[in-house]
Amino acid sequence: MGVWLVDSDVLARSRFAVSPFTETVAAMLVLRGGQAVPGQLTDVAGLRAAFRRRLADDPVAAAFVQAATVPRWLADFLCRPPHENDQDFADELARVRRTPAETLIADLSAGQGGREPPGLRVPDLPERIADVLTWVWEHAVRPGWSRRRAAFEADIVARTRSLSTGGWAAAVNGMRSGLRWLGDGQLQINSYAYPPRDLTAATLLFIPASTRNGWVGWNPPHRYSVIYPCTGLLVPRETAAPAALARLLGPGRAAVLAALSAPMSTTHLVAVTGYGLGSVGNHLKVLLDAGLVRRRRSGRSVLYYRTGLGDGLAGEKR
Structure with missing residues (x-):
């Protein structure tokens, strides 16, 4: 093993760590024909059709995608970990642009049993590959990145x-x-x-x-x-609070507490519960004061999560 x-x-x-480049590679695998996870793409069929048209107009791009996404294998340069100073997708993509064409071809050949894939001997190969990845980011990932x-x-x-x-x-x-x-x-x-x-x-x-x-x-x-x-949090979930909990806390606070079986931001809670931002904020303040939830910063978000007392009240065993 x-x-x-x-x-x-x-x-x-x-x-x-969070990596927009990694998420772009995951989206490209779906556009190539892989099975999407719930909530990954808003229009899988439409995006796949557009991606196929993009590749049909660019034989070098088509050769790259075919060579880079062999079943159960990905080209090494698509898997390299991000650096500490990477701030966004462009920072991670810049490493692909800086990679010599010979290195890219060698990586892509590894998935073909050492045989060089045809159609990739062009002087601007790094830019052509970067353009494909940028297309996937702009069309499939960036609109829902937040x-x-x-x-x-x-x-x-x-x-x-x-x-x-x-x-x-x-x-x-x-x-x-x-x-x-x-x-x-x-x-x-x-x-x-x-x-x-x-x-x-x-x-x-x-x-x-x-x-x-x-x-x-x-x-x-x-x-x-x-x-x-990470699939469970990509789709809003139905959150039904127990009737007894709703009678004790009120339906709004009970719904917020029930939703926090996993950490969420206020924006996510609004989407899941259907309550307005102000209402969710008020409910969270009461739950915080009562010691039923806590909060911590993660990246650009403030996430709320249940305490042990909150888990017990919500009827969830840890």
Whole structure:
């Protein structure tokens, strides 16, 4: 099985991150023909048709997409972890633009058994690939990026809570298929018979994305990443508060408390409960004062989550 060796220093440096580039790659896989997760794209059929037209007009782009998205494999340059100073999609994309064409072709050849894919020998290959990724970002990801970012940040808060209460095993196990914390500094990343990879002196990132299974990435020797599915928060959920809770707290506050089975921002709560922003804010203030919820900042959002007392009142066992 594939195992990464991570010592205590690697774990201390490990962190969760949000990557618009990673989400763009996940969207491209769906446009290529993969199965979308709930809430990932607003118009899968329409976007796929537009993407096919885009590729039909650009044979180099079509050759790139075909070579880069082989089943159960992604080109290495699409999986490289983001840097600490990356602020947006353009920052991550800039690394693709700076990658020499020969390196890109070598990466793409790896998925073809070492054979160079036809149609990619053009002098401006990095720009042509960057243009395809920009198209996916602009048409499929950027219009709903604020919603996605809020969902990812909420997932990170939930994972961080699991880490603080149950350690790495609680935070990692079940994150994606094949990923398990084995203990003794061993992180199983998949079931393939690869030799162990020593991550000493490296930074390990965990990146949520709207994907069914995820993947791993690296830029050795210093940066590695695990991309894992974040699907549950991408679609507004029905939140029915128990009748007794509604009688105790009032229907509005009960609905907000019931919705917070996972961390959410006020904007997300508005979408889920149907109450106005002012009403949600007032309900949250009362719940905060009563010690039923807490809040913390995650990136650009302030996320609210239930305390143990709030879980108990909402009838949820932890």
